[in-house]
Amino acid sequence: MDLNYTAEDTAFRKKVRAWLEQNLPRTPIRTLDERRAWHRKLCEAGYLGMGWPKAYGGGDARPMEQAIVADELARACAPAPTNALGLGIVGPTIVVHGTEAQKKRYLRKILMAEELWCQLYSEPNAGSDLAALRASAEDRGDHFIVNGQKTWTSAGSIADWGLLLARTDPAVAKHKGITCLLMNMRQPGVEVRPLKQITGSSEFSEVFMTNARVEKSDQVGRLGEGWAIAQTTLGYERGGRALARITSYASQYGRLVEAARRIRRHGRPLVDDPIIRQKLGRIWAELEVERYGALRMLTLLERGEHPGAGGSLSKLSYSEFEKRFMELAMEILGPYGQLTEGAPEELRLEIDTAVGEQGTWAYAFLWSRAGTIYAGSSEIQKNVIGERILGLPKETRADRVGGAR
């Protein structure tokens, strides 16, 4: 065990920090074009798609280097790049499962944010039970015709392309009849309706597909293998960015402590109240434990091991932590916490929400409710941990036998 960073990693961190000091945008990003420009700048510096193979424009970087870049971006409160799903999920899926033609056609454009991507997985009746999805892709020889509805589609409103899971065979067991397709979102028959969320903003959309067309050359992997491919891509949603996430929490925590110094109760600063101190101490302890966990995960990734179901432990841990953290923030901030406008400057939270707006504490509190639902709810994570790590028996479930319909 040695938790010191190597000299090489420390030097790399310095380099990234120096680059950020030179290049960090001085004014807030307000438009998608400005965000694309920042994205390209990061990409040209070699700080995006770092883990992708060099042959496809990546950097063949080690997980630690990727973690350091993400961590430094968080430390500098840098705006997020765009095309998060393209970089995080679609690109890696094409790298692993795509054809040579698909790699040539799509990867570079994903990396440079020339084409923005979304993930067309969840449906109104297929959320946690994702394999129950019903959107259909009908084989028409050289192409598929797609019909159905998707929902909770992140970045749907700005996406040019979507990674689609569709049912190509309704006669077999539900996990077996699904195929993974790349669908052009800019075609007649694809209608995107942004969903207004409890935060008031619209990161998610509904997508309606009516006789939309997908070329056969845009099928990823073999027919009926979409579920297995989705399992590997869901894995990419977990892990990697953990260190950066904790650095962001830590800077938010710093602002919360500042706020607790200014707000008074019974004639003394809230930060001197023993009950509040206990709660602040508890959350900092939990935050640090999350950081230790992130370092353990990085150790695995650095050794070239895939965290597998261990990723579920990590996701469950940090998403539930985030809820507790934001609940404490609301408690400390009192009525200020719920403000979306008009909070005194010293009590504001300024986080980049990746949709071109500055977030408030209220936004962060509401958004924390999403983490334990998306990418597999906490309940699903506990099932995965129970079954795959602890080896507990599966439930007898009717849907594990028989056809999808």
Next chain:
Amino acid sequence: MNFSFSEDQVLLRNSVRAFLDEQCKPAHVRAMMHDPRGYDPGLWSEMAKLGWLGLPFPEKHGGAGLGMVELAIAIEELGRAAYPGPYLPSVVLGGVGLLLGGSGGQKDTWLPAIASGEKRATAALIEETLDWDPASTTATAVRSGDGWKVSGLKRFVPWAHVADVVLVPARGPEGLSLFLVDPRQAGVTLSRMVGIDLGSRWSELRLENVGVGANAVVGQPGGAGPLLEALLRRAAVCASAEMLGAARRCVDMSVEYAKVREQFGQPIGSFQAIRHRCAEMLLETENSHSAVYYAAWALEAGAEDAAVAASICKSYVSESARRACGDAIQVHGGIGFTWEYDLHLYMKRAKALEPLFGDAEFHRELVARHVAGAR
């Protein structure tokens, strides 16, 4: 950066576990409950021969020259076996205490004897008020000839009844000082305190004008505060490692039980209510592992955040181990509540360690001081 055990560390864990699986079965733990000494000297000297009683001491003092991480690994295994014996008091409170602040002569005298198992040590860190802050010490030391006379009442002194030497903090003319006291000498009275964990032993230690020589001071007279704080941190992390071991054992037993115990015609582990509880137990136990080994490494490496990491560790593990052990009883149902079944051995060990060296609230206040300043 590498947050995983080295091959040698894995080897150490495996050999301690294999030894205890063989030598410290639940029947042994139960037998020791009725033993006047509370531990088996034969087993003790076996552990000494294997080098485990001097793990963190330098080789020149008869030790293995290893660090806090190895110590935590061994102690986690002791917790997993609910080992009854004075390991933590002797090796950590006494041995590490002397290692941190003892003179060359004191180390020469005591460390090889502790490592070989011939002598046992402990420390008397709290008094009637149960305040773990060394500054709260009210025991007194007055000058007497070349040495001192020490008086005071100490509570919850672990395994003092089999100790050859006790580290006793007392307030002298120069301030807070630490003294080596022989618990058998005139003026010392020991009385047994019995708790729920019959694998642990406690004494009340009353000192009335106990005479100690000039060479009985550990460190400088008046300079014991930082030494005691440093010792407390190490002891807190070691106690956390032991709680972690107990919690892990409870998780393992629960999972095994949930696989085979049937209700409503199915193994109870197939029910989400049970499976989710087991998943939460595993999550908190894994997080506790991170907290224990991060803190152990930080203390060993002298990392900037070592002190706060120790407090984070003790506050987190105190509560997560309590929950894991408690949930284990819930998963087991009625059988988990019986004396015959072994679960309570581990649950009680974790419970006994929970308030030791500062409970969760005590350490959370230290964490709060670190992030938000003193009140």
